[in-house]
Amino acid sequence: MSRKSAEQRRAEALDAARRIILREGIAQVSVRKVAEEAGMSTGSLRHIFPLHDDLFVALLDDGADHAQPRVTAIIEQGFAAGRAPVDVAVDALIEIVPTRDDTRLEALSQLAVLSAHSGNADVVSSRRRAGEGLDRLCEALGQWSTRPADFDAVELRLILDGLVLRLLERPDTDEERVRDLLRGVLLRMGLPGSAHSQLRP
Structure with missing residues (x-):
């Protein structure tokens, strides 16, 4: 299986954040929860978005x-x-x-x-x-x-x-x-x- 590109992982993380916002509200959008929803590690998500506000x-x-x-x-x-x-x-x-x-x-x-x-x-x-x-x-x-x-x-x-x-x-x-x-x-x-x-x- 080929590795996902940085752009694919970024898109998946943003989609995951949107789903959490829709389902649970903006306050629940944490690095851990977005990473879990997107099926990636928190370290991988931090690599894409170093700061939470990013x-x-x-x-x-x-x-x-x-x-x-x-x-x-x-x-x-x-x-x-x-x-x-x-x-x-x-x-x-x-x-x-x-x-x-x-x-x-x-x-x-x-x-x-x-x-x-x-x-x-x-x-x-x-x-x-x-x-x-x-x-x-x-x-x-x-x-x-x-x-x-x-x-x-x-x-x-x-x-x-x-x-x-x-x-x-x-x-x-x-x-x-x-x-x-x-x-x-x-x-x-x-x-x-x-x-x-x-x-x-």
Whole structure:
């Protein structure tokens, strides 16, 4: 059996930490417990994350690092398929809000880390970077609007933030309902609902 790469072991440790957060809460995320959950020694985990807080910073960075390429691929594939800009945008934003088990777990982990470590400068910096990435996405969607005066990237970001909290509170919310809501917001902000637009990412 081949040895796992450092990247594989890192991913397994982060997945283990997320499972513990979901099952038992952020306070139970200890080095020993994460190592046990991931099936590795505490020494191996310490090699990957020398400090306890390094694990929490990595959880935040990992969520943003995984979301960005998914969103980029969705946008590129949507335009390549000739879909309407508003539908491409909705598909991209669905990757940001917690409508599925994987995105819900990411959002819950991020919220738990931020709540428990709000005074940690590295955690705050990581969250700021993720927030800036989401701001850039909202601004990029604004470039697709046929009525720029009607598009407000800050308003869209605030709607997304509120939607994330609502979906964590009500995980039974139907994804189609969320899609309809986002579509309505984006149409109101001027994103074309027709596939004939010549817009490109």
